[in-house]
Amino acid sequence: MRIGTSISTKKLDDACINEYKIPLILMMENAVLSAIKHLDINLYNNYIVVSGVGNNGGDGLGIARQLKARGKEVKVFIVGNIEKITPCSKTNLEILKAMNIPYIIIDTKDENINLLKKLEADIKNSHVLVDCIFGTGLEREIKGIFKDVINVINENKNLVYSIDVPSGINATTGEILGSCIKADKTISFEFYKRGFLKYETKKYVGNVVVEHIGIPEDILKKYDDNEYITSMNFVKDNIKDKNKFSFKSDFGKITIFAGSKGFSGAAFIASEAAIKSGSGLVTLVCDEDIQDIISSKLSEGMTANYKEEDRINKLIKTSNAIGFGCGMGDNETTLERLQYVLNNSDCPVVIDADGLNVLKNNISILKKYKNRIIITPHLGEMSRLTGKSISYIKGNRLDVAKEFAKENNIIVLLKGYETIITDGKVTYINPTGNSAMANGGMGDCLLGMITSFVSQGIEVFEAVICAVYIHGYIGDILSKKMYTVNATHIIEKIPSIMKKFNIEINL
Numbered sequence: 159m160r161i162g163t164s165i166s167t168k169k170l171d172d173a174c175i176n177e178y179k180i181p182l183i184l185m186m187e188n189a190v191l192s193a194i195k196h197l198d199i200n201l202y203n204n205y206i207v208v209s210g211v212g213n214n215g216g217d218g219l220g221i222a223r224q225l226k227a228r229g230k231e232v233k234v235f236i237v238g239n240i241e242k243i244t245p246c247s248k249t250n251l252e253i254l255k256a257m258n259i260p261y262i263i264i265d266t267k268d269e270n271i272n273l274l275k276k277l278e279a280d281i282k283n284s285h286v287l288v289d290c291i292f293g294t295g296l297e298r299e300i301k302g303i304f305k306d307v308i309n310v311i312n313e314n315k316n317l318v319y320s321i322d323v324p325s326g327i328n329a330t331t332g333e334i335l336g337s338c339i340k341a342d343k344t345i346s347f348e349f350y351k352r353g354f355l356k357y358e359t360k361k362y363v364g365n366v367v368v369e370h371i372g373i374p375e376d377i378l379k380k381y382d383d384n385e386y387i388t389s390m391n392f393v394k395d396n397i398k399d400k401n402k403f404s405f406k407s408d409f410g411k412i413t414i415f416a417g418s419k420g421f422s423g424a425a426f427i428a429s430e431a432a433i434k435s436g437s438g439l440v441t442l443v444c445d446e447d448i449q450d451i452i453s454s455k456l457s458e459g460m461t462a463n464y465k466e467e468d469r470i471n472k473l474i475k476t477s478n479a480i481g482f483g484c485g486m487g488d489n490e491t492t493l494e495r496l497q498y499v500l501n502n503s504d505c506p507v508v509i510d511a512d513g514l515n516v517l518k519n520n521i522s523i524l525k526k527y528k529n530r531i532i533i534t535p536h537l538g539e540m541s542r543l544t545g546k547s548i549s550y551i552k553g554n555r556l557d558v559a560k561e562f563a564k565e566n567n568i569i570v571l572l573k574g575y576e577t578i579i580t581d582g583k584v585t586y587i588n589p590t591g592n593s594a595m596a597n598g599g600m601g602d603c604l605l606g607m608i609t610s611f612v613s614q615g616i617e618v619f620e621a622v623i624c625a626v627y628i629h630g631y632i633g634d635i636l637s638k639k640m641y642t643v644n645a646t647h648i649i650e651k652i653p654s655i656m657k658k659f660n661i662e663i664n665l
């Protein structure tokens with residue numbers, strides 16, 4: 159699914175009108191009919207539509223008409239200076255008039271206290287309020303009567319469905335412009351709006367559905383911002399089929415550098431996750447004093463310790479992918495080992511945890527390598543790497559991740575709710591995963607999965623996106639029945655869930 163901004167919406171509108179000669183009123187009607195599908199008309203009978211005087215308001219007037227045509231009770235409020243109504247909204251208003259559908263104008267110039275009371279009373283007698291005050295055209299602070307109307311809606315709401323965006327959000331940045339509708343559902347057109355990705359907006363948008371409104375695919379492609387939400391089909395398309403002639407080396411040989419005394423669990427989890435994700439051969443390199451413990455648990459994996467220099471050199475040279483960092487310790491030795499691995503390998507290297515901690519004052523070394531480097535920081539690690547505060551990164555996650563990826567020519571995976579995966583040019587947001595997964599070991603499991611997926615012949619960037627999706631998808635399935643989901647629970651499920659994503663077998 160594409161992510162878009164107010165600017166992309168404007169560009170699409172212009173392209174449809176100028177290049178394809180599609181009148182705006184036609185797209186508005188498509189938007190109206192798309193929205194109707196999500197207004198739960200089988201459940202409810204009494205609707206209030208609150209429109210502004212821009213095109214978002216025009217959508218609302220069209221929705222009111224379509225609701226009426228389906229036998230619903232509809233009351234319409236129009237807020238704003240009616241003289242400034244846009245041409246398409248005006249057309250829809252004329253139709254309402256002709257159909258004798260009553261409407262009340264809450265004008266910016268009038269004494270409005272009684273009208274606000276009327277709105278409040280009508281909300282109390284209705285089932286659903288449809289919010290069409292502002293859409294992607296909102297740019298400046300909301301004041302005066304607009305703010306009053308939004309407050310009345312928020313204080314008296316039953317169910318609120320916002321059209322395109324909850325009125326009050328800047329669709330591009332996610333900034334709340336003074337006041338904002340708290341929607342139960344947002345029915346958004348063509349794009350998932352970039353502003354919705356900001357954590358602070360989640361309490362305003364409710365459930366988001368995105369509907370197509372008939373914009374031709376080549377226009378969408380032309381004005382694509384290269385930002386997407388990962389879809390299940392994307393993952394299905396990229397998971398490699400197991401051909402009946404396949405040999406274990408076709409499915410990736412990987413080495414994982416992980417663990418130290420007291421942190422053998424991290425090494426075990428990362429390696430086991432890689433094995434279950436389908437890598438043909440997995441070797442864990444760890445300290446000698448934890449090797450036996452892990453060996454006894456890792457039935458299908460091999461282990462090596464740092465004294466076995468020749469073996470390690472061979473592993474580094476022949477691996478299809480390397481995972482590095484979980485539970486290794488934030489110290490000089492880890493930094494030296496990371497540099498050794500990067501200096502001597504050609505394959506993609508996935509770096510997490512202490513592999514990232516040791517980079518914090520040594521970022522410049524990332525630029526030196528021709529490998530595809532993938533880093534998988536959570537917010538804290540990203541803060542240490544970039545020197546930016548956690549709260550700043552939280553508020554600007556997409557831009558921080560993109561900038562860092564571009565600057566260092568690497569893939570950045572910024573973990574958390576709606577994990578970001580970006581190479582600086584193309585960005586995917588992962589929709590799976592949940593807070594039941596927020597516990598130790600989950601990141602180690604993800605490192606193992608990513609390293610394995612990368613080794614299996616899928617393009618590196620796509621492999622990372624798929625691994626993150628499946629990791630979170632398993633967490634979502636398990637969290638329906640489990641309060642806490644641990645890494646071991648995820649690992650158990652990897653083979654059966656991967657099978658679900660790869661139902662077509664190449665014969």
Ligand SMILES: NC(=O)C1=CN([C@@H]2O[C@H](COP(=O)(O)OP(=O)(O)OC[C@H]3O[C@@H](n4cnc5c(N)ncnc54)[C@H](OP(=O)(O)O)[C@@H]3O)[C@@H](O)[C@H]2O)[C@@H](O)CC1
Pocket residue numbers: 167170171182185186189210211212213214215216217238242244291292293294295296297298299300301304321322323347348371
């Ligand atoms: N391709 C698509 O996706 C399609 C999208 N469509 C729909 O169009 C919507 C975009 O419509 P839009 O461009 O007319 O802008 P919209 O959001 O109605 O806001 C503009 C109005 O708000 C006003 N205003 C702004 N800020 C204000 C403030 N702080 N305080 C007070 N007033 C303020 C502004 O007034 P002005 O700035 O002129 O004074 C103007 O009146 C989009 O979200 C979608 O719903 C479909 O119908 C067709 C295809």
Ligand SMILES: Nc1ncnc2c1ncn2[C@@H]1O[C@H](COP(=O)(O)OP(=O)(O)O)[C@@H](O)[C@H]1O
Pocket residue numbers: 536573574575576577590591592593594595596597598599600601602603604630
């Ligand atoms: N609230 C959440 N929503 C979605 N995914 C989450 C959430 N909390 C944690 N996760 C996922 O769980 C994993 C935790 O990784 P990380 O923070 O590195 O944990 P650890 O270092 O403890 O193993 C990440 O993939 C992260 O995206």
Ligand SMILES: [K+]
Pocket residue numbers: 214289290291292293320321322323324325
């Ligand atoms: K709206």
